[in-house]
Amino acid sequence: MPLRPDTIEMLARARADLRMGVPVVLFNGDRAALVLAAETLSPERMVQAQGLGSPVLAITARRAETLKTAAYDGDLARIVLPGNATLAWIHGVADPADDLKMPMKGPLLAMRDGPADLPHAALQLVKSARLLPAALLLDIPATFAAENNLTRIDLTKTADALTATSPLSEVISARLPLSVSEAGRLHIFRPEDGGEEHYAVEIGQPDRTKPVLTRLHSACFTGDLLGSLKCDCGPQLRAALAMMGDEGHGVLLYLNQEGRGIGLANKMRAYSLQDQGFDTVEANHRLGFEDDERDFLIGANILKQMGFSQVRLLTNNPKKVEMMQGAGLTVTERVPLKVGHTAHNKAYLKTKADKSGHLL
Numbered sequence: 489m490p491l492r493p494d495t496i497e498m499l500a501r502a503r504a505d506l507r508m509g510v511p512v513v514l515f516n517g518d519r520a521a522l523v524l525a526a527e528t529l530s531p532e533r534m535v536q537a538q539g540l541g542s543p544v545l546a547i548t549a550r551r552a553e554t555l556k557t558a559a560y561d562g563d564l565a566r567i568v569l570p571g572n573a574t575l576a577w578i579h580g581v582a583d584p585a586d587d588l589k590m591p592m593k594g595p596l597l598a599m600r601d602g603p604a605d606l607p608h609a610a611l612q613l614v615k616s617a618r619l620l621p622a623a624l625l626l627d628i629p630a631t632f633a634a635e636n637n638l639t640r641i642d643l644t645k646t647a648d649a650l651t652a653t654s655p656l657s658e659v660i661s662a663r664l665p666l667s668v669s670e671a672g673r674l675h676i677f678r679p680e681d682g683g684e685e686h687y688a689v690e691i692g693q694p695d696r697t698k699p700v701l702t703r704l705h706s707a708c709f710t711g712d713l714l715g716s717l718k719c720d721c722g723p724q725l726r727a728a729l730a731m732m733g734d735e736g737h738g739v740l741l742y743l744n745q746e747g748r749g750i751g752l753a754n755k756m757r758a759y760s761l762q763d764q765g766f767d768t769v770e771a772n773h774r775l776g777f778e779d780d781e782r783d784f785l786i787g788a789n790i791l792k793q794m795g796f797s798q799v800r801l802l803t804n805n806p807k808k809v810e811m812m813q814g815a816g817l818t819v820t821e822r823v824p825l826k827v828g829h830t831a832h833n834k835a836y837l838k839t840k841a842d843k844s845g846h847l848l
Contacts, residue, residue: 495645500682502639503617513633514606516643520630521606525614526582526622531575543626546607551776557596561604568597582622584774609643612650618751621776653785654679668733677790684744692737699798699820701738703728704787706745717832727827728802741787749781767839788815804846
């Protein structure tokens with residue numbers, strides 16, 4: 489194996505750079521663009537970028553809808569920076585925190601012409617880095633990356649890898665006695681793309697030839713650890729484990745996809761918007777995200793690696809059933825998990841039912 493980083497490793501490096509505010513370079517054929525994440529953009533680098541040409545700000549169609557500007561590129565809009573644009577202006581377009589305080593951010597001029605493949609890839613990158621989905625782009629010569637020691641991403645090689653579910657490898661498993669069952673075992677799975685590890689809690693010794701009681705649980709720091717009353721995640725986690733303990737077997741997949749896949753920081757931004765009167769779906773859209781950014785194929789792949797092909801799925805979400813079946817697993821039964829209803833999450837649960845199709 490060569491010492492030179494491969495495509496997947498270069499993407500991991502690019503995500504780390506963007507999180508630190510370091511620009512990366514995307515290119516496709518003879519076209520290249522300097523990319524800076526709007527969230528981590530510094531005043532110094534903004535001045536440098538403006539000195540090189542005329543940057544544009546790429547935002548998602550969801551964010552563009554909130555800002556009442558046209559998304560001519562379908563799933564994104566390329567906003568032309570006005571001559572007097574400041575860092576505060578860029579942050580204001582990218583971050584909805586002050587939308588109600590300062591609703592007028594335009595009129596915004598969106599580009600109609602030219603290819604949008606590089607802006608599209610830039611938004612995929614910043615999303616996967618768990619940053620606000622907005623990026624500053626500037627056309628540059630192909631030699632710019634090498635001259636400035638910047639990470640260089642070739643879309644002809646990485647386009648599929650940007651959206652593909654990363655292969656997972658089991659790192660280790662060990663016996664873990666739990667309060668619900670002394671016959672517990674924890675499996676650690678690590679993705680090849682350098683992303684967060686995911687976990688499988690195995691209760692007892694489930695028969696691989698029969699349907700296993702299974703829960704796909706997305707990490708929720710606030711609910712699982714802090715006992716937040718804004719969601720039903722913590723009670724669902726504990727109830728699922730208790731049901732598996734009572735049956736003597738089961739598998740709980742703990743997937744590190746906080747906040748429906750947008751990360752804890754963005755989830756807190758959504759909570760702040762909810763305090764302004766928006767529901768959970770509206771908050772995600774104002775941030776520039778879809779209703780749900782999670783990748784449930786991760787859970788399906790883990791189950792297959794563990795030798796399971798049939799599940800009794802503990803969920804109130806029919807989309808999870810569809811996803812599991814689409815991934816080649818047989819869902820023999822959907823087992824309801826209706827717990828954790830509080831006065832604080834009543835509106836949240838209603839939104840999940842009305843807008844996300846949860847059976848509550």
